Amino acid sequence: MNLSDSRVIDAERDLVWAAILDPEMLKLCVPGCQEMTGTPEEGFTATVVQKVGPVKATFKGAVTFSDMQPPESVTIAGEGKGGAAGFAKGGANVRLEAKGAQTVLHYEVEAKVGGKLAQLGSRIIDGFAKKMADQFFTNFQDHVGASPTEETNPEASEDTPKKGWLKRLVT
Template sequence: MELNGEQLISAPIPDVWKGLNDIDVLAKSIPGCEEISRVSPEEIHAKVMFKIGPVRARFAGKLLLSDIVPDQSCSMAFEGSGGAAGFAKGKSRVELKQAEGGTLVSYTTEASIGGKLGQIGGRLISASAKKIADDFFQRFAKELGGETVALELDASSK
């Protein structure tokens, strides 16, 4: 599964970068987050309750950060297990760019899913993942004291 997107957050780059690296902000922003802890500057562990289609499960996982360029970008490798519900693992890249009205956050994610989750249709998983990402960015922007700003679509995509 691939998930790519962009969000415009009405906050300056340093604030967005700081928020993405603050586990208290992340705990309030990640939908279903029950627990989060920083093990090292590059490793974060979390427990999250997800509902994707008919499957509801508590996932325990870790996130490893790499290729960190402060206030600009980083890469992440993640893996999580939801017991009988299945597992997810993959990688993601996040980039921050100055934009009119705030910070443009671009992300690309590649993930593989197995177990019961792997048996759910790809469209349902993709739609659920997109909703989780959208919910995360709305909560994250609110934690920073701003909001997400709707991006204008160019004429070719209307």
């Protein structure tokens, strides 16, 4: 399964770059992620629980970063084993484009599965992989950028977050 798209994030490129390399941010954004530890230089280990069709599995795996060109682009690769359910393997080429105070995040994702998961059929697997990629990048966009209500409603309530996760951290 291959997928490419882009997202506009309401944060400067350096902040988006830092968020891509942050294990806590990745844990927040990866759907079903229970644990994420490590460093960008050495790679991350992760535990993710997901249900694909009738198959629910806990995947333990590794995430590595390569071809890093700060703060412009990075290749992210991941591989997880879900025991009897099989395995999942994938990667994303991510490119960041500065656009004023915003960043356009372009991505190309490739995913493969094997074992019982592969027996579900390509239509289910492709749909699931697309949903996972969309959910990850939507979560990333929401956590890193300013909330949409901030731009459309400057009088938002005190309970509404005013800044994205990373912006709150560095300001």
